[in-house]
Amino acid sequence: MPEDGPPLRADAQRNRARILDAAETVFAESGAGASTEQVARRAGVAIGTVFRHFPTKDDLLAAIMKRLLTRLIAEAGELSGPDGLFEFFTRLTAQAAGKRSVVELLARAGVDVQLPQAVTHLEQAVGTLLAQAQAVGTVRPEIQLPEVMALLISVTQGALHGGWDTSLRERTLAVIFTGLRPRPGPH
Amino acid sequence: MPEDGPPLRADAQRNRARILDAAETVFAESGAGASTEQVARRAGVAIGTVFRHFPTKDDLLAAIMKRLLTRLIAEAGELSGPDGLFEFFTRLTAQAAGKRSVVELLARAGVDVQLPQAVTHLEQAVGTLLAQAQAVGTVRPEIQLPEVMALLISVTQGALHGGWDTSLRERTLAVIFTGLRPRPGPH
DNA sequence: CAGGAAGTCGAGTTGTCACTCATCTTAATC
DNA sequence: GATTAAGATGAGTGACAACTCGACTTCCTG
Numbered sequence: 001m002p003e004d005g006p007p008l009r010a011d012a013q014r015n016r017a018r019i020l021d022a023a024e025t026v027f028a029e030s031g032a033g034a035s036t037e038q039v040a041r042r043a044g045v046a047i048g049t050v051f052r053h054f055p056t057k058d059d060l061l062a063a064i065m066k067r068l069l070t071r072l073i074a075e076a077g078e079l080s081g082p083d084g085l086f087e088f089f090t091r092l093t094a095q096a097a098g099k100r101s102v103v104e105l106l107a108r109a110g111v112d113v114q115l116p117q118a119v120t121h122l123e124q125a126v127g128t129l130l131a132q133a134q135a136v137g138t139v140r141p142e143i144q145l146p147e148v149m150a151l152l153i154s155v156t157q158g159a160l161h162g163g164w165d166t167s168l169r170e171r172t173l174a175v176i177f178t179g180l181r182p183r184p185g186p187h
Numbered sequence: 188m189p190e191d192g193p194p195l196r197a198d199a200q201r202n203r204a205r206i207l208d209a210a211e212t213v214f215a216e217s218g219a220g221a222s223t224e225q226v227a228r229r230a231g232v233a234i235g236t237v238f239r240h241f242p243t244k245d246d247l248l249a250a251i252m253k254r255l256l257t258r259l260i261a262e263a264g265e266l267s268g269p270d271g272l273f274e275f276f277t278r279l280t281a282q283a284a285g286k287r288s289v290v291e292l293l294a295r296a297g298v299d300v301q302l303p304q305a306v307t308h309l310e311q312a313v314g315t316l317l318a319q320a321q322a323v324g325t326v327r328p329e330i331q332l333p334e335v336m337a338l339l340i341s342v343t344q345g346a347l348h349g350g351w352d353t354s355l356r357e358r359t360l361a362v363i364f365t366g367l368r369p370r371p372g373p374h
Numbered sequence: 375c376a377g378g379a380a381g382t383c384g385a386g387t388t389g390t391c392a393c394t395c396a397t398c399t400t401a402a403t404c
Numbered sequence: 405g406a407t408t409a410a411g412a413t414g415a416g417t418g419a420c421a422a423c424t425c426g427a428c429t430t431c432c433t434g
Binding site for chain 2: 420421422423424425430431432
C-alpha cells in the first residue's frame with residue numbers, strides 16, 4: 001500500500017531519519033505550532049531538505065503522528081492481564097505531561113480524517129485490553145470501548161494542560177479506575 | 188482594584204461592548220487563534236478601535252476569559268444540593284462541545300499566570316459544591332478538590348476535541364460519577 | 375453651537391511562517 | 405575517476421496576522 005518509488009540515496013535516507021527524529025523532539029516540546037525552520041535546525045539540515053522529504057508541513061506532522069501511533073499500539077499490544085488497561089492509562093498519562101505531540105495526536109484521533117487506519121488499530125488494541133479486563137472481572141461488563149477512549153483522551157489532555165504532578169495524577173486516575181472497576185460485591 | 192480612569196465616551200462604551208461580544212462569539216467558534224480582524228469585522232468596527240480598547244490581543248483574550256470565568260462562577264454558585272457537583276460537570280461538558288474558548292480557558296486555568304484571582308474563585312465555588320456533596324454523602328469523603336478540578340478540565344478538553352455526542356457524554360460522565368460516589372454499602 | 379479632547383478609521387509597517395527554485399554538491403554507476 | 409541524476413542548499417516570495425499612526429469624525433462641555 002505505501003508507494004515505494006525508487007530507493008533513496010544513502011544521504012537522503014540519513015537526512016530523512018534525522019528530520020523525523022528532530023520533528024518528534026521539537027513537536028513534543030512546542031506542539032504542532034513549532035516552525036519547520038526549528039525542525040530543520042535541530043536536524044542539522046537546510047529547510048529545503050525538509051520540504052523535499054515532506055512537501056507540506058502537514059505531511060511531516062502526519063508522518064510523526066503515524067510513528068507515535070505505531071508505538072502506542074505496540075505498547076498496548078505488549079500489555080495484557082487483568083490490569084493491562086489500567087497500566088496503559090497510567091503510562092499514557094505519565095507521558096502526556098512532557099509530550100505535546102502525543103496529546104495532540106490523541107486529540108485529533110477522535111475527529112480527524114487523517115490516519116484513520118492507524119487510529120482504528122489503536123482502538124482495537126485498547127479494545128483487546130478492555131475485553132481482557134472484563135473477562136477477568138477487573139472492569140464492569142457494561143463499560144464500552146467509546147467511553148474508554150473518551151476517558152483516555154480526556155485524561156491525557158488534562159494532564160498536559162494542567163501539568164499534573166505524580167500524586168495528582170494518581171488521585172485523578174484513581175477516581176476513573178474506581179468508576180471502571182466493579183463494585184466489590186458482598187463476597 | 189480595577190483602575191477606572193476617566194469615564195468613557197458614549198460611543199466608546201458601545202464599541203467596547205460590541206467588541207467583547209464579537210470576540211466571545213469568534214473565539215468560541217474558532218478558538219484563540221482567530222484573528223483580531225475577524226473580531227473587528229464581526230463587531231462592525233475598524234481594527235484600530237479594537238486595539239485602542241485592548242492594546243494587545245492577549246488583553247482582549249484576558250478580558251473575555253474573565254467574563255466567561257465570572258459566568259462559570261455564578262453558575263456554580265447557583266447550584267447546590269446533593270447533586271450540584273454532578274450537575275455542574277454535566278453542564279460544563281455539554282457546553283464544551285461548541286465553545287472552544289471555555290475549554291481553552293479551563294486549560295490555562297491550571298497553569299497560567301493570568302487571572303489567578305478569578306480562577307481561585309472558581310475553585311472555591313467548586314470546592315463548595317464538593318463539600319456539600321460530601322456532607323450529604325453523594326461523594327466519597329477522601330476525594331479532594333484538586334482531582335475534581337483535574338477531572339473537570341480533562342473531561343471538558345475531551346468533549347471539545349472528541350466532539351462527543353450526547354450518549355457518549357453521558358456514558359463517560361457516568362464512569363467518573365461512579366468513581367466519585369461512595370460504593371453503596373450493605374445498607 | 376463652537377472648540378477641543380476623546381474616539382474612530384484603515385492603509386501601512388513589521389515580523390513570521392510555509393513554501394519555491396536556481397545553483398551547487400555528492401552518491402551511485404560504469 | 406568521469407558522468408550524471410538525485411539530493412542539498414538558503415536567499416527569496418507571498419500570505420497573513422499583530423500592531424501603529426496621522427488624518428478624520430463625533431461626543432461633550434460651557
